[in-house]
Amino acid sequence: MPTTTTTPTITAxxxxxxxxxxxxxVMAPMTRFRSPGGVPTAEVAGYYRRRAENGVGxxxxxxxxxxxxxxSHETTVPRMTAGPAEAGWRAVTAAVHAVGGRxxxxxxxxxxxxxxxxGVEAWTPSGVGGHAMSTADIDTVVAAFAEAARVAxxxxxxxxxxxxxHGYLLDEFLWPVTNHRTxxxxxxxxxxxxxxxxxxxxxxxxxxxxxxxxxxxxRDYQACIAQSPHELAEILxxxxxxxxxxxxxxxxxxxxxxxxxxxxNLAGWAKKLTGRPSITVGSVGLTxxxxxxxxxxxxxxxxxxxxxxxxxxxxxNPAWARLLTENRLTEIRDYDRSHEDVxx
Ligand SMILES: Cc1cc2nc3c(=O)[nH]c(=O)nc-3n(C[C@H](O)[C@H](O)[C@H](O)COP(=O)(O)O)c2cc1C
Numbered sequence: 001m002p003t004t005t006t007t008p009t010i011t012a013x014x015x016x017x018x019x020x021x022x023x024x025x026v027m028a029p030m031t032r033f034r035s036p037g038g039v040p041t042a043e044v045a046g047y048y049r050r051r052a053e054n055g056v057g058x059x060x061x062x063x064x065x066x067x068x069x070x071x072s073h074e075t076t077v078p079r080m081t082a083g084p085a086e087a088g089w090r091a092v093t094a095a096v097h098a099v100g101g102r103x104x105x106x107x108x109x110x111x112x113x114x115x116x117x118x119g120v121e122a123w124t125p126s127g128v129g130g131h132a133m134s135t136a137d138i139d140t141v142v143a144a145f146a147e148a149a150r151v152a153x154x155x156x157x158x159x160x161x162x163x164x165x166h167g168y169l170l171d172e173f174l175w176p177v178t179n180h181r182t183x184x185x186x187x188x189x190x191x192x193x194x195x196x197x198x199x200x201x202x203x204x205x206x207x208x209x210x211x212x213x214x215x216x217x218x219r220d221y222q223a224c225i226a227q228s229p230h231e232l233a234e235i236l237x238x239x240x241x242x243x244x245x246x247x248x249x250x251x252x253x254x255x256x257x258x259x260x261x262x263x264x265n266l267a268g269w270a271k272k273l274t275g276r277p278s279i280t281v282g283s284v285g286l287t288x289x290x291x292x293x294x295x296x297x298x299x300x301x302x303x304x305x306x307x308x309x310x311x312x313x314x315x316x317n318p319a320w321a322r323l324l325t326e327n328r329l330t331e332i333r334d335y336d337r338s339h340e341d342v343x344x
Pocket of ligand 1: 028029031032163250252283284309311
């Protein structure tokens with residue numbers, strides 16, 4: 001077990017897009033299925049508040065659906081729509097702000113992962129697993145993200161994280177296996193980024209934007225949107241030019257190099273290629289022992305990435321960031337799958 005837990009860097013403030021963060025800890029977005037009818041409850045507000053008051057500088061909410069029927073079939077995943085959901089979210093942001101935290105909402109469209117249980121077909125770039133979107137459909141989804149961003153701004157969010165990872169709609173445009181389009185939204189890596197870029201532009205009119213992306217898909221861990229740093233640069237340059245203020249580079253294990261020939265992880269490449277701040281994530285501190293802590297803090301100290309997101313370890317440990325900062329590692333409960341079933 002390491003004797004020195006954190007470097008000053010992890011507790012140092014960080015500012016981007018006018019967002020003043022008290023430290024480098026981010027809560028990763030995690031779907032919890034506890035918002036009946038898409039409306040976050042007081043239980044949801046308390047869950048996020050407990051992380052914010054215990055040292056998580058930036059909360060990213062669970063994936064939250066934009067208000068178009070194609071977005072999802074789920075009924076207990078929260079939505080970002082006017083009315084009761086907006087009121088529920090206003091209570092969530094107030095609870096987090098009251099304890100000095102910052103909060104971004106992750107906006108989500110499931111693409112081909114939508115199940116047609118209610119008679120609505122999945123929307124996809126090229127018909128792989130559902131309806132092939134027309135350019136009018138693309139405009140419709142961009143407008144749905146824009147509307148969700150307006151709701152998020154009214155509800156008091158500090159930023160929006162756009163879900164462009166893990167095989168859902170935006171990522172399906174980025175991935176050549178699911179995007180066979182021959183119009184302006186398909187082809188080269190830069191053209192595959194054109195639809196996510198339109199979404200970024202629409203959301204950026206309302207709030208700062210974090211763009212989350214990944215190489216892997218939930219159904220294919222070997223998948224790649226970019227075969228090389230050059231291809232990744234093509235994609236991320238389009239997204240940065242569209243207004244992405246930061247990149248959240250989703251990896252399953254943050255310490256793994258993203259490409260051969262360099263130790264840089266995916267967040268490291270995102271920052272190097274765009275000059276924008278980046279968030280690293282992936283198996284950060286899943287146990288109290290945390291053998292990769294020196295690698296994590298070295299990446300912060302060298303500026304490889306700026307922020308660190310933790311997901312699963314925060315499920316059973318609302319005070320994880322505080323315990324780590326105060327060198328109280330032995331008080332951390334190792335991650336256990338059963339933590340996903342409870343709201344600690
Ligand atoms: C229960 C659960 C739900 C998740 N839901 C989302 C989600 O809604 N959006 C998303 O981008 N990632 C989601 N993820 C992925 C996490 O954000 C994170 O990238 C992943 O768990 C790796 O980080 P960790 O090892 O610290 O948990 C989820 C992960 C878990 C465990």
